[in-house]
Structure formats: structure tokens, C-alpha cells
Amino acid sequence: MPLSSSFLFFFFFFLLLLLHFSPTRPESEPETLRLKLIRRAQDPTLTRLDRIRGLVHNDRLRRHRAAASPAPSPPGAFEMPVRSGAYAGTGQYFVRVRVGTPAQRFLLVADTGSDLTWVKCSYGSRKCGKKKCGSDPDAERVFRADRSRTFHPISCGSDLCRNDLPFSLTTCPTPASPCDYDYGYFDGSSTQGFYANESVTIALSDGHKKRKLKGLLLGCTSSSSGPSFDSSDGVLGLGHSDISFASHATAQFGGRFSYCLVDHLSPKNATSYLTFGPNRMFRAAPAVQETDLLITPKLDPYYGAAVIGLSVDGEVLRIPPSVWNVGKGGGAILDSGSSLTMLAEPAYRVVVSALSRRLVGIPEVKEDPFEYCYNWTRVGNITVPKLAVHFAGRAQLDPPVKSYLIDVAAGVKCLGFTSVAWPSVSTIGNIMQQEHLWEFDIQNRRLRFQRSTCTTT
Incomplete structure (x- = not known):
């Protein structure tokens, strides 16, 4: 039976009303990856000054280098919990990462100054025992690569090994043999193993979804030496490089990552997050600071910050502009793997002089390796x-006082800076970065930060 024209008219009129007054569905927010920042339990054999001395030694010597290209995917986000490792005698922050299929859990150093992601690893005839890989009782088991269905060694006969992977060795018994590396650090630490492709399991921002982050370049380390890795199972490379975890993850999650570092002396259970993709903590911020993120081969794998000067009590210090000029051998980087802030000598001398002049009258003490330390036991109400x-x-950046006048022993505080010879790049260490949220927007080359308690509540 044919429909009448009046019926058709009212039908389409009613349909238009529904379309007009139906609420539009908001676009779903992108998912977020967060990694928890983890802090170690206290080593009772170390005094606070012993720990600080170790941090200074490692900071002065660390400047490592190392260089697969992930295919871009739709943006999203995920988070990983992170904690401070100060009480293990290290000034680094740790993150738990689930590697392989089925997933195995490991504790890795979150390091913006390193590009190679690696774990202590056992594969085939390449064993990783306690003697080779360390014997920290808190460290997780070595990665049993034989048990992972997604572990795929990269052959030494491949173009990738011969041309693109840094620190790869020229030895190649057969074209199908693994691509070996010998990755050295400036503090004398080193790690030896071979490159592979692997997956990590990530939890997306809604807290329920999990997925595999595939195609990650992973170092399977069978032997490591030096103090840098005693308290961890390896390193999560967050530096700027084609092979780093950060580059791989940001290519799939919004082109940016962020972290918030809790006080390095905070309680053991204090955690924050390493986030890939949009960070919801920024949305509640009343005032987010923003500047240029300097990404250049001269600084790789580090991220440069566009510092133009420092001030004390509102007085701009007379530091030569060349100190902050990357083109003239200077500049400043943000390094989550270094603890103290290291200043090029022309800046260091001006900064410590300006601060120490305002602390005249407080008894000075000697605490190697710091130049300015004070007996704080009888200090009254001082500004x-x-x-x-x-x-x-x-x-x-207005850091809390504890980020530059740091506790090194009972009743002793020191100006927490060290100097590096000029010309040299200055480093904003993780103690200076603590209790701030930092976002590295690689896609737009922007650095954002804000003061934060580093908690989501």
C-alpha cells in the first residue's frame, strides 16, 4: 500500500526534530599510558653523605650516547608508575616494565639521557647469571628471552645492524647470527649483548585496557659491569633517538611524554607516573609554564631547555649569554638520570657566589665534594x-629550596650544584626537577612544566 504524502511529510519532520535536539556525543578522550615511578628501599649501610657523594661521582661521569623507526599509529596514551631510588644509594628513578609474551616484569632506570632500552637477559647459550648481571636481592629475575613468543633477534647480516644500530660490533660469524653490541658509559659502566625486536605490555589510561607495544628495539644484555645498574634490571631509554623507547611510544601516543618526580627523599610508597600521550594532570593546572624544547644533533640524545638566565631573590645574575647558547658549546639539558644540577663554570661561579653571600653568618662546614655547606643545627628563623x-x-622555574639547598647529612645542608668545565652543556638534574610535572612535546618541540605534588588526587 503506497504511503500518503502527508505521512511522509510528518515522518521526515519528526526525524529532523530528533536529529536537531539529540545531544551530540563528545569525542572520546585519547587513551593515556602512565608508568609508575618507583623508589627503592633504604640501604642501611649507606649514610646520606655517602649517597650524595655517589650521586656527584655518577653525575660528573655520565654522558652516554647511543641510535629502527616505528610506524605511526592513532594517538592515545598510557601511564607507568615511577619511584625514586635514592635510598638504594642511587639518584635515579625506576619504572616497572612488562617485557615479552607472556610478560615478565622488570625494574628499569627511567633515563632521558639514554636511548638504548635493555634488560639483563638470558637467551640460548647466552646466560646471564648473578655474577654477570648483578645480585641485588630487590632486582627482578633476568629476562628469559627463550620463553617469549614475541622475541626476535636482529641478525648481524642485516642492513639495520650494519648501518643503523649504534655500538653494534663488526663480528658476524654467520649472516643469521645476532647483532651484538658493546654499549659503554662514561662512568666506566658497560653492557654487552645483542639487539632484538620485542613487545612490552602497557595499561591504557582507563585502567582496564591492555595492549602490546610492538616492535620495540631491545637490548638483550648478557653481561654488564659498573655501579650504574646494581639496583636495576636495565634501562628504559627515554632520550631523543630513533631507537629509544620514548621515540617508539610517542610515535603511537600523541607525540609527547611527561613525568612527575616525587621528592627524592619521600616515603617508600610515594609514586608518580611516566605518561605517554595527553597527561590529565595538566588540564587541572591554573598556570602551566611553556618554552622551547631544543632538539638538535648537537644535544642528542638529550633534550635541551631554552634557558636564558638565572636569578636570586629577583636579581638577574650576570652570566655570559654564551653559557646558554648551544651553537657556542653551551646550552642546558634536562636529565632524569642525573641527580644534581651541573652548571658550566661561568654560571656555577656566579650562582654559588650569589647564594652563599645571602647565607653569611651560618657556620660553614666541609663536606666533600661540595664547595658550600652549612651547619644547620642551630639556624633560627632565616630567609x-x-x-x-x-x-x-x-x-x-621556581624550585623549592630543598632542590638547591639539599640535605647531605644530619644537620648539614649544601648548595646542590657541581661545576663542569667551560665550554660545556649545563644539566638540570632530577633533584631540581622534583615536585614538578614536565611534558616533552616532541611533535611540537615544546617543553611544559608546572608545580605539582605528583599525585593524581
């Missing part, structure tokens, strides 16, 4: 000078 770091674009 500590306020340090500020100024960036291009009027961004300003």
Missing part, C-alpha cells in the same frame, strides 16, 4: 634566598 631559572617565552 633562604630564592632561586629562579628563566626560560625563553617568559617561563620561569
Whole structure:
């Protein structure tokens, strides 16, 4: 039976009303990857000063280098919990990572100054025992690569091994043999193993979904030496490089990553997050600081910050502009793997002089390797000078006093800076970065930061 024209008219009129007044569904927010930042339990054999001395030694010597290209995917996000490792005698922050299929859990150093991601690993005839890989009782088991269905060694006969992978060795018994590496660090530490492709399991931002982050370049380390890795199972490379975990993850999750570092002396259960993709903590921020993120081969694998100067109590310090000029051998980087802030000598001398002048009258003490230390046991109501770091674009970092006047022993505080010979790049270490949320927007080359308790509540 044919429909009448009046019926058709009212039918389409009613349909248009529904379309007009139906609420539009908001676009779903991108998922987020967060990694928890993990802190180690205290080593009772170490005094606070012993720990600080170890941090200074490692910071001065660390400057490592190392260089697969992930295919871009739709943006999303995920998070990993992170904690401080200060009480293990290390100034680094750790993150738990689930590697392989089925997944095995490991504790890795979260390091923006390193590009190679590796784990202590056993594969075939290449065993990794306690003698080779360390015997920290808190460290997780070595990665049993034979048990992972997604572990695929890269052959030494491949173009990737011969041309693109840093620190790869020229030895190649057969074209199908694994691509070996010998990755050295400037503190004398080293790690030997071979390259492979592997997957890690990530939990997306809704807290329920899990997925595999595939095609990660992973170092299977069968032997390592030196103090850098005693408290961890390996390194999560967050530096700027085609092979780093950060580059692989940001290519699939919004082109950016962020982290918030809890106080390095905070309680054992204090955790924060390493996030890939949009970070929901920024949305609640009343005032987010923003400046240029400097990405250049001269700084790789580090991320440069566009520092233009420092001030103390509002007085801009007279530091030569060349100190912050990358083209003239200077500049400043943010390094989550270094603890103290290291300043090129022309800046160091001006900064410690300006701070120490305002602390005259407080008894000085000697605590190697620091130049300015104070007996704080009988200090009354004193106004500590306020340090500020100024960036291009009027961004300003106002660190808490404890980030530059640090506790090194009972009743002793020191100016927490070390110097590096000029010309050299200055380093903003993780103690100076603590209790701030930092976002590295690689896609747009922007650095954002804000003061934060580093908790989501």
C-alpha cells in the first residue's frame, strides 16, 4: 500500500526534530599510558653523605650516547608508575616494565639521557647469571628471552645492524647470527649483548585496557659491569633517538611524554607516573609554564631547555649569554638520570657566589665534594634566598629550596650544584626537577612544566 504524502511529510519532520535536539556525543578522550615511578628501599649501610657523594661521582661521569623507526599509529596514551631510588644509594628513578609474551616484569632506570632500552637477559647459550648481571636481592629475575613468543633477534647480516644500530660490533660469524653490541658509559659502566625486536605490555589510561607495544628495539644484555645498574634490571631509554623507547611510544601516543618526580627523599610508597600521550594532570593546572624544547644533533640524545638566565631573590645574575647558547658549546639539558644540577663554570661561579653571600653568618662546614655547606643545627628563623631559572617565552622555574639547598647529612645542608668545565652543556638534574610535572612535546618541540605534588588526587 503506497504511503500518503502527508505521512511522509510528518515522518521526515519528526526525524529532523530528533536529529536537531539529540545531544551530540563528545569525542572520546585519547587513551593515556602512565608508568609508575618507583623508589627503592633504604640501604642501611649507606649514610646520606655517602649517597650524595655517589650521586656527584655518577653525575660528573655520565654522558652516554647511543641510535629502527616505528610506524605511526592513532594517538592515545598510557601511564607507568615511577619511584625514586635514592635510598638504594642511587639518584635515579625506576619504572616497572612488562617485557615479552607472556610478560615478565622488570625494574628499569627511567633515563632521558639514554636511548638504548635493555634488560639483563638470558637467551640460548647466552646466560646471564648473578655474577654477570648483578645480585641485588630487590632486582627482578633476568629476562628469559627463550620463553617469549614475541622475541626476535636482529641478525648481524642485516642492513639495520650494519648501518643503523649504534655500538653494534663488526663480528658476524654467520649472516643469521645476532647483532651484538658493546654499549659503554662514561662512568666506566658497560653492557654487552645483542639487539632484538620485542613487545612490552602497557595499561591504557582507563585502567582496564591492555595492549602490546610492538616492535620495540631491545637490548638483550648478557653481561654488564659498573655501579650504574646494581639496583636495576636495565634501562628504559627515554632520550631523543630513533631507537629509544620514548621515540617508539610517542610515535603511537600523541607525540609527547611527561613525568612527575616525587621528592627524592619521600616515603617508600610515594609514586608518580611516566605518561605517554595527553597527561590529565595538566588540564587541572591554573598556570602551566611553556618554552622551547631544543632538539638538535648537537644535544642528542638529550633534550635541551631554552634557558636564558638565572636569578636570586629577583636579581638577574650576570652570566655570559654564551653559557646558554648551544651553537657556542653551551646550552642546558634536562636529565632524569642525573641527580644534581651541573652548571658550566661561568654560571656555577656566579650562582654559588650569589647564594652563599645571602647565607653569611651560618657556620660553614666541609663536606666533600661540595664547595658550600652549612651547619644547620642551630639556624633560627632565616630567609633562604630564592632561586629562579628563566626560560625563553617568559617561563620561569621556581624550585623549592630543598632542590638547591639539599640535605647531605644530619644537620648539614649544601648548595646542590657541581661545576663542569667551560665550554660545556649545563644539566638540570632530577633533584631540581622534583615536585614538578614536565611534558616533552616532541611533535611540537615544546617543553611544559608546572608545580605539582605528583599525585593524581
